[in-house]
Amino acid sequence: MKLKGLTCAHEYAVAVSNRYDVLGALEDPVELWDTFKRETLQAAKECIGERPRSKRGFVSPETLEKIEESRAARLAGNQDQHRALSRRTGNLLGRDKERYARSLTEYVEGHLNANDLRPAYRALKKLRSKSPSRASAIRTADGRLVSDMDGQMARWAEYFGQLFTVDPPTEQLHTTGLQAVNFAPEKTQAMVVSRSPTAGPAVEGRLRFGGVPLPLQEAVKVLGVEVDRELRFDGHIKHIAKKASHRVSALRRVARFLDRGGKLLLYKAQIRPYLEYAALSWMSCAASHTRRLDSIQRRALRLVDAADPPDPPDPPALFEPVSPLDSLEHRRDVAALVVFHKAQVQGVPHLAGLRQPPRVATRSTRTVLTSSDAVEVPRSRASQHQRTFVGRVSRMWNIFTAAVPHIQEMNTQSVKLAANRWRLLKPTPLRLVIL
Incomplete structure (x- = not known):
């Protein structure tokens, strides 16, 4: 509200302009962004002030x-x-x-x-609870169904007791002269992957590392990607959406001082990487979460396409329209096809786990004859599995190889260009046929 006043807006613009003088001597992108963010927020705090947060809810x-x-x-x-x-x-x-x-x-x-x-x-x-617990019946070792809580707790305790029971070693491994690695229990995370609410309590306190019991976590973070006990990425999407939204807000504060090319470059370099980091691992998340990321890109593009201030007039070249960006789903699909080509055609060793068996034709049709590179689509019984990397890319790969010939002779760059052209012809969002 304070920025609507001409005096406050002028003071803030002058303060931001004066603080940007130190950015010219910086070359490191990370240091440049940190300095840019710190100076912009400090200028806003001095000229505008902070809005006190209202305390709501049931807390007295x-x-x-x-x-x-x-x-x-x-x-x-x-x-x-x-x-x-x-x-x-x-x-x-x-x-x-x-x-x-x-x-x-x-x-x-x-x-x-x-x-x-x-x-x-x-x-x-x-x-009512936002996430009501759902308990389903489980089977005992002899095949009987157990639905009561006490019986399920006893069954899970029996199962994990057998799972973590190993035979004593038959010989001792000599480590003389070897540089052993010491692991700290306080830096070790443990998580039970299960959708049953009784699985966690059955294992609680039984996992030990160096004699120290490991507390069970609801979610763990591996290389910056957070996955919960149900193998969902809802928390990770919320985290990256919050980080990217904060950066879009920072871009909005300085948008008036940048031309369209500068705003677009800042978005590509500092905001979009947050929305695409390890995207092939969490592409199985629900459509509501991916739409949240799409809304952040649309919000940033509105800032990019906003009209520049008329006074002082900019050169005509700065008013040239900026080419539209590809959607985030488009970029994820192209990246998935390129990675699958590396695994399926190029035979990259560390991607061997992503390879799929070739599709066996049950009848001779023109469609089958023109897609000899098609792969077997894994059977999916859940919509979440259909959105996983293998479930989605196998369907896309069969359509892509039928439309693009000579896929075996292409290198990575050729596949990337062909996948981009092919994906441009498809609608967004792309609904694949469940085979």
């Missing part, structure tokens, strides 16, 4: 005060006081949540008695 002022005291104790290094305040804060949060739930139930009861259903159902949506 007393609990908020204890939270601040606990945080201050942690920053001061007082561990004993921090632990005591953390326990006290947990108790207060539980009390506040119970009081909040009780007030909602009384609210629902009152509206139900008055036959006023809309506010009652709205309050019920607040009361």
Whole structure:
């Protein structure tokens, strides 16, 4: 709101322009971005100020005060006081949540008695859990179905007990003269991959590393990619969307000082890599999450295509339209086809696990005869598996090889160009036929 005033806007523009003088002497892109971000935010803090965040929800002022005291104790290094305040804060949060739930139930009861259903159902949506636990029946070792919680806990304990029981070594490995690597238990993460809510409690406290029990995690991060216990990437998508959104906000603050080419270059170099890092590993996520990333790119492109300020006038060359960018799905599909070509045709050793067996034709048709490079599509019973790398790229590969001849003689660059031209002819989003 303050930027709508001419005085504040002029002061902010002057402060940003003065702080950008130090950017000319920097050459490292990482240092350039960090300096650019720090100076821009500092200028905004000095000229505009910070908006105080409103405290909402069921947390009482007393609990908020204890939270601040606990945080201050942690920053001061007082561990004993921090632990005591953390326990006290947990108790207060539980009390506040119970009081909040009780007030909602009384609210629902009152509206139900008055036959006023809309506010009652709205309050019920607040009361119910966002992720209700779903427990299905499992089989015991002799094939019997177990549906009760105690029986499932006992079965999971029996299963993991057999899984982690190994025979003692028959001989000792001599490590004299070898440089052994020491692993720290506090830097080791453990996670049970299962959708059953009883799998985690059955293993809790039984995994040890160097005599130290390993706590089970709901999600682990490997090389910057976060995956949860259900092999989903929802948390990772939310994280990269938040990081990219912050950078788009930084781009918006300086968009008025850059021409279209500069804004587009800044987006390609500093924002789009966040949206595409390890995309082939998390391409199985739901369409709602990929649409969230697409909205961030559209938001950035609106800044790129925004009209430049008329005063002072820019040279005509700066007003030339910027070529539209390919969609994120387009770029993911092209990258998937190129990687699959490396695995299937070039035979790259470290991609051997991605190779698929050739498709065996059950009848002789013109379609089969013109696609000798087609592969067997893995059978999918779940929509999530159809969106995985192998499930999606095998279907795309069969369509791509039928349309592009001589795929065996192409190198990586030729396949990349052919895949890009082929993908431009297809709609976005691309719906593949489930074979």
